[in-house]
Amino acid sequence: xxxxxxxxxxxxxxxxxxxxxIAELPDFRVVAEAGTVEEAIAALRNTTPDVLYLDxxxxxxxxxxxxxxxxATAAPLIIFTTAYSEYAVKAFxxxxxxxxxxxxxxxxxxxxxxxxxxxxAEPDHSDVEERVRRLLAQIPGRPAAANQILVRxxxxxxxxxxxxxxxxxxxxxxxxxxxxxxxxxxxxxxxxFIAQLDASEFLRVHRSHVVRVNFIAELxxxxxxxxxLVLRDGQTLSLSRRYKALLPAAIRAxx
Amino acid sequence: xxxxxxPVATALSPAxxxxxxxxxxxxxxxxxxxxxxxxxxxxxxxxxIGLRSTHFAPWKPFIWELSSVIVLAALIPFIAGFERxxxxxxxxxxxxxxxxxxGAVAFSIVHTTGMVLIRKLTYALAGDSYDFGNVPVEWxxxxxxxxxxxxxxxxxxxxxxxxxxxxxxxxxxQELAAQLSEARLRHLTAQIEPHFLxxxxxxxxxxxxxxxDAADRMISQLGDLLRAAYESDDSxxxxxxxxxxxxxxxxxxxxxxxxxxxxxxxxxxxxIETLRVPRLLLQPIVENAIRHGLQDGHGWLRVEVRRHGNQxxxxxxxxxxxxxxxxxxxxxxxxxxxxxxxxxxPNHHELAFGSREPRGAVVSVAFPVST
Numbered sequence: 001x002x003x004x005x006x007x008x009x010x011x012x013x014x015x016x017x018x019x020x021x022i023a024e025l026p027d028f029r030v031v032a033e034a035g036t037v038e039e040a041i042a043a044l045r046n047t048t049p050d051v052l053y054l055d056x057x058x059x060x061x062x063x064x065x066x067x068x069x070x071x072a073t074a075a076p077l078i079i080f081t082t083a084y085s086e087y088a089v090k091a092f093x094x095x096x097x098x099x100x101x102x103x104x105x106x107x108x109x110x111x112x113x114x115x116x117x118x119x120x121a122e123p124d125h126s127d128v129e130e131r132v133r134r135l136l137a138q139i140p141g142r143p144a145a146a147n148q149i150l151v152r153x154x155x156x157x158x159x160x161x162x163x164x165x166x167x168x169x170x171x172x173x174x175x176x177x178x179x180x181x182x183x184x185x186x187x188x189x190x191x192x193f194i195a196q197l198d199a200s201e202f203l204r205v206h207r208s209h210v211v212r213v214n215f216i217a218e219l220x221x222x223x224x225x226x227x228x229l230v231l232r233d234g235q236t237l238s239l240s241r242r243y244k245a246l247l248p249a250a251i252r253a254x255x
Numbered sequence: 256x257x258x259x260x261x262p263v264a265t266a267l268s269p270a271x272x273x274x275x276x277x278x279x280x281x282x283x284x285x286x287x288x289x290x291x292x293x294x295x296x297x298x299x300x301x302x303x304i305g306l307r308s309t310h311f312a313p314w315k316p317f318i319w320e321l322s323s324v325i326v327l328a329a330l331i332p333f334i335a336g337f338e339r340x341x342x343x344x345x346x347x348x349x350x351x352x353x354x355x356x357x358g359a360v361a362f363s364i365v366h367t368t369g370m371v372l373i374r375k376l377t378y379a380l381a382g383d384s385y386d387f388g389n390v391p392v393e394w395x396x397x398x399x400x401x402x403x404x405x406x407x408x409x410x411x412x413x414x415x416x417x418x419x420x421x422x423x424x425x426x427x428x429q430e431l432a433a434q435l436s437e438a439r440l441r442h443l444t445a446q447i448e449p450h451f452l453x454x455x456x457x458x459x460x461x462x463x464x465x466x467x468d469a470a471d472r473m474i475s476q477l478g479d480l481l482r483a484a485y486e487s488d489d490s491x492x493x494x495x496x497x498x499x500x501x502x503x504x505x506x507x508x509x510x511x512x513x514x515x516x517x518x519x520x521x522x523x524x525x526x527i528e529t530l531r532v533p534r535l536l537l538q539p540i541v542e543n544a545i546r547h548g549l550q551d552g553h554g555w556l557r558v559e560v561r562r563h564g565n566q567x568x569x570x571x572x573x574x575x576x577x578x579x580x581x582x583x584x585x586x587x588x589x590x591x592x593x594x595x596x597x598x599x600x601p602n603h604h605e606l607a608f609g610s611r612e613p614r615g616a617v618v619s620v621a622f623p624v625s626t
Contacts, residue, residue, distance in 0.1 A: 085450075
């Protein structure tokens with residue numbers, strides 16, 4: 001069993017270097033390379049890799065456009081590569097995301113691979129996805145969050161005001177949108193649905209739950225370093241250790 | 256440049272200085288009136304205390320002082336206006352001196368007349384009558400006081416103006432210094448973009464595993480580019496050969512980085528490499544073309560340098576997405592070029608942006624050269 005890798009970079013030598021480094025590893029194999037946003041999205045749809053090496057600057061486009069185009073597909077673990085991009089590097093550090101600064105040598109590449117192996121060994125990467133979502137929210141020039149969301153129910157379709165949404169949870173092929181005490185079912189994946197929401201207002205607290213920040217009432221410590229999140233409507237959600245680290249400092253300080 | 260208004264220069268002009276004083280007076284006249292009344296009342300109080308042994312109705316000294324101060328306050332704007340016309344520090348000095356002596360006498364006549372009228376009026380209202388006394392003696396008494404007042408006002412007006420000029424001068428010096436350092440910084444960073452540098456290093460670090468000699472060449476070419484960037488040469492015009500040296504190094508780097516994707520052609524008329532051309536004028540045009548010509552990761556770029564008589568023509572064409580929006584919005588680099596050309600060859604240069612069929616853009620520049 002080896003992990004599949006897609007490399008996205010507009011410069012052939014930069015791709016060649018990663019291909020050469022990865023070829024030396026027994027547990028990774030490159031399944032596709034891409035030089036443009038369109039090629040990248042196509043390659044990711046076709047191969048659904050475990051790992052994506054993504055260059056931030058793709059000609060006049062951005063690697064973040066690739067992430068935007070990913071929405072409905074299973075998200076790979078992303079390792080960003082960049083030559084120089086001040087705001088992106090700051091954002092990576094803030095979200096503790098893995099990135100490689102070009103030029104990098106084998107040692108730095110292997111250190112990043114160690115972290116990648118550890119992350120891939122975890123059964124659930126939804127917290128990394130959440131970090132990427134928050135990263136994108138910090139990058140200037142990204143599309144703004146929606147004000148209204150189209151809800152199609154069996155007999156009608158209507159616009160739901162985002163302000164009314166209190167939490168969103170995954171339920172099989174649907175997401176449950178809790179708004180003003182009502183639950184709406186929308187056919188979508190949680191990752192794809194919350195891409196429309198403002199990452200600073202809606203926090204992912206679990207692979208299956210997203211909550212509005214000011215709808216969180218209380219945090220209760222549970223066993224094994226896990227927590228229970230009490231919402232304003234009295235419902236409780238469990239909060240794993242990994243997601244606790246993702247909470248804003250202001251909320252973590254209340255623990 | 257000539258069309259931009261310099262806020263500092265405007266603030267320095269006497270007309271606007273006068274206008275700003277008027278604006279202050281119009282906005283703050285209640286304060287001015289209040290200060291006038293307070294000064295009058297204070298002087299009146301002093302006068303009452305000074306005359307405490309003699310028997311006067313205590314309101315009279317207040318009327319004497321207030322009438323004087325009110326007329327003075329009303330006349331100060333005229334003194335300032337007159338000073339603006341004939342400045343105390345203007346030359347010939349005798350003209351300024353004589354004018355202001357005449358001004359002081361005129362001020363004294365109006366001031367004394369005005370205050371005597373006010374006093375007569377208020378006395379009459381109180382059923383009393385005001386007697387100015389022996390007119391020549393009293394008027395001389397007022398004149399010697401008014402001379403001091405008049406020249407004090409001149410001094411204050413002069414001091415305020417000097418202060419403003421000095422402050423505006425300091426602001427201007429600061430602004431100039433900031434602009435200069437910004438221009439220097441922009442100049443430096445314009446030559447080697449961080450992206451360019453780090454991506455090139457990355458390409459070299461790959462190339463050396465494939466072909467050591469090729470990697471060696473890249474390092475030496477990058478060295479040349481860096482050297483050109485760090486050169487502390489401020490000359491505006493350089494030999495064309497030096498511009499082309501930069502261009503060839505840059506082209507070689509880009510061809511390596513986008514091997515098999517980018518075709519980079521340079522076509523130069525023979526025997527023109529010693530012509531003097533504006534420094535680093537080609538660079539932003541070429542970089543811009545790379546950015547737009549390589550949008551889908553593939554493309555070609557062609558740079559032509561031709562001499563037609565005493566005109567030099569640069570033509571940079573690519574097969575990118577053409578010209579979205581206004582050409583000058585394509586980058587600050589290109590608007591800088593237009594400004595530099597205008598400064599170097601006013602009305603004797605051309606800068607044109609066009610589209611190619613079926614796709615791509617052409618930027619052409621023409622300017623006079625001398626051997």
